[in-house]
Amino acid sequence: MALKRSGTKYDIFTKIALVLVVAIVFFLIILPLLNILIYSTQPTGSAIITNAFSDVVIRQILWNTMKLGLTVAFLGTLLGFIMAYTQARVEFRGKKVLHIVNLVPIISPPFAFATAVIVLFGRSGIITRGIFDWRPTLYGYTGLVLVLTLSFFPIAYMNLLGMLRSLDPALDEAGSSLGASKWRIFRTVTLPLLIPGFAGSFLLLFIESIADLANPLIIGGNYTVLASRAYMAINGDYDIPMAAGYSFLLLLPALLVFLVQRYWAQRKSVVSVTGKPSGRPTVVTSRLARFFLLSVTFLLTSLIVLVYATVVLGAFVKIIGVENSFTLEHFRYLLGGFANAAVRATTFLALMATPLAGIFGMLIAWLVIRKVRRGSEALDFLGMLGIAVPGTVIGIGYAITYNDPVKIGGVTVFPQVAGGAAIFGGAIAIVMVYIIRSSPAGQRSGISLLQQIDPSIEEASASLGASGGRTFRLVTLPLISGAFLSGLMYAFAHSMTTLSPIIFLVTPDISILTQKILAEADQGRYGNVFALCCMLIVLIMVIGGLINLLVRRFQVSTDRPLVTGR
């Protein structure tokens, strides 16, 4: 380095970790993205990009995507806020149960919602037709908005609940001691302080909904969005450059919004965390407000419960709503050979990816907060790319990149890991996708935890003679084991339920559960879809629970003094 910088020099452990992280990020996400860019310059690809606004069809797809993203982001944030505010500030029975119900959609396979909503509210829906004799058309914009909002509002809920809880109750008390009414405090104190949370949630929901592929495929009907169009370019037109072109159109707004969201979150983060709240938060007592909040909450929660009831019941009856007799035939069919291999492969690959994703996320978090000085933001961003880039884009990028060995000047630097002829039948590419898609969650929780841990705890270890690697192992890791655990749980659940990138990577040798579900949903065999969803949920709960137990054994109580001094 030409310029001397503050702090100590990098020790050898840090250097190795840095090189490793950069190499992993390069092969797992940068290279596939570069290939998307390269392919999108070929004629059929560049035609998509250059005609994006002049071609009526492409313009319509673009507009569809944006409209869907904006609607879902708005509705999801609003619902998430109402649920979070109710959870944080309204006293009522069954609060904890409600909290869990609100979080369930995060770990459930996306098809569960789409198919259950069709069964309940579709043209021949149990509720719409059965009760109201009404035959609405759900396929398209309406259905997508309904399903995506239900699937993604928990992101806004968690985000805003965290912020509401970290708001110092003394702020409310200060407001009321200055003579402000509760409504006025809500308007002038609570809402303004939550603005970064609203913005963050809105942008995250926007990214999630424009990136979603599974639901547009099942319930989108003629409402084509960029993700489903890119998928069709591969599976219908067999035109990779065209798929790359649509991917590029999808990638651009996704990355842009992601950057804006990060900037926003960082700039406002000071306001959101005002230290440990000391008092008790004020509770909503107004009858009108309580009635409103609890009604919305009750309706939404009932809806979620209804959807899951449909999924579970649907798995055990012949055709739900039509022939409601108990049967195990769906499970018999699935376990009679249709899904056995997929269950085994999916679980095995997700289990392979889980610890790797967990450690990778923690390593990046640690480097970003503690070690890297110049460029720590860039490193953080690189680590988050896996979640910022839509799964469809990643899947197409992988298919382009790893269906052949990666060569530089005729020398193979990375073997063929995707496609039927690849080693392990393409399993490696799937694990790679699992890792890069699920490590960002661990990275985020690791970063926020590390920011709260006094750096002098690690300095104390160094001053007692422990090397960088030893300090990381003996002090840092145990202290962030909570974040590590939640990172592992998330990585497993996310890997088990991810579809959009995987769809491009499955081979005759490796089949994945989510892709089986899609295939069955495509055929309209909803009984099998529900049974598969049930199996997936049970697998996630059982194995996730085991991971939890396993890690907890090694975890030590780090209750209080993490936040000390200064």
Added chain:
Amino acid sequence: MAKTTGKLELRALTKEFGNGSEKVVAVKELSLTINPGEFVTLLGPSGCGKTTALRMVAGFETPTSGQVLLDGEDLSALTPDRRPMGMVFQSYALFPHMTVFDNIAYGLKVKKVSTAQIKKEVGEILDSMNLAHLTNRAPNQLSGGQQQRVALARAMVVRPKVLLFDEPLSNLDAKLRAQMRIEIRSIQRRLGITSIFVTHDQDEAMSLSDRIVVMRNAVVEQSGTPEEIYRRPSSVFVADFIGRSNFLSVAEVKKGASRKVTVEASGVKLKVNAHPKALKSAHPHLLVRPESVSVKKSSSSSKSRKANEGVVKNVVFYGNHVEYSIDTPTQTIAAVVSDPVYDEIVPVGAVAKIDFDESRAWLLPSDSAVITSEE
């Protein structure tokens, strides 16, 4: 146990943060030699660079220029874990996921000391610091004072050549602080470990140190024994930072016999000791500590008073001493009378006669700093 190793030299140690127009010099050419077993305190207001200096010695900050030498060996290339130093942190930085025993044993385990030996050494230090009953407690089950002692034990058990203290007492209450001062000093004396102690508390500096280094705006203002710093400060800043002070403007300065200087302050001629630079200074100040001012009742009325008399503006009775502020025609004088006779205390509004103890006064060069005679 007198030690011969542990001689620490800081050579022109400089630390700059940022670059270009945002560059801040945190420490500027700090040079200091600390003898084996010596206890040196870096004292100064917040932002003076004392903590940065300490962290450069520990290796947590890389100096922009300059060197740290231990027993003649340059430490620049060594990361903190390779330096034979122990550090006690302001926040204690105990490992929250380990017991007291494991916290203290940590450094020994890193050194690959045998389990039996670790048990013995940790046991000894726990006994000597009255911590034995807390062996298996977690840090969050300890009081502040206990945490502090564990942090100290953890740093010392590895027998470092140098102990570094980063404001370790600032999170304790006043009584515990005084007790820990005595404890730290006695252990440090017994083991003879070279120590650097960073603080902004003058009482801590005075009671602990063999030598005090007063820092201000990244540079050393004065270095000397506590007595020198208190009695013969080199600047108004140092005098003001250590203890309470009266700065009298002096009318006439004459160099007299036997190194003493004759000055006129508040209408009285005094023969006082002077800082060498004071004579060349345009407007020297006479430092008189409040306890060197004696106060007596005067029969003058507030109108007929003389130059060395003033009206009592405020009296505070503390039991073992009385504090006065007295308005003289030129300025307000602070005075402390210890072991007062109650009947002789001059009440507010009455006229008091002030006398300065000339043997304890000190003539100082003028200083650019704003002078505040009261803290």
